[in-house]
Amino acid sequence: MKNNTAARDFSAQCYRLLSMVPAGKVTTYKEIAAALESKGYRAVGNAMNRNPDAPRVPCHRVVKSDGSIGGYALGQQRKISLLRAEGISIKSGKVEDLEMHLFRFS
């Protein structure tokens, strides 16, 4: 199994990193990709979309680099609600003080 390599790990790594983001904090697609030393910003989002909001991974805590909410398998609106419920302020479809709530890997 696993003849694959980085490719397969890529998704797994995304989930792993994301799973360590605590409630009330958020991260961005770029940050995750960067943490994996990759530039597959899109690949990150792609991985999320392909996998359900599964209880194992809080996909709703991932937003775009400019503070926009980004997409969500269950609907953007839903994602916004979840974030607000965790204490994230969202204004005009964008996260307020993104860096303040941004969880840093490393």
Add this chain to the structure above:
DNA sequence: TATTTGACCAAGA
């Protein structure tokens, strides 16, 4: 195997 798609990003007009 090759092409297309997508929950993105940055820079240019």
Add this chain to the structure above:
DNA sequence: ATCTTGGCCAAAT
């Protein structure tokens, strides 16, 4: 501020 263009990577078709 908005719109367009090019680039990036992995997964699906």
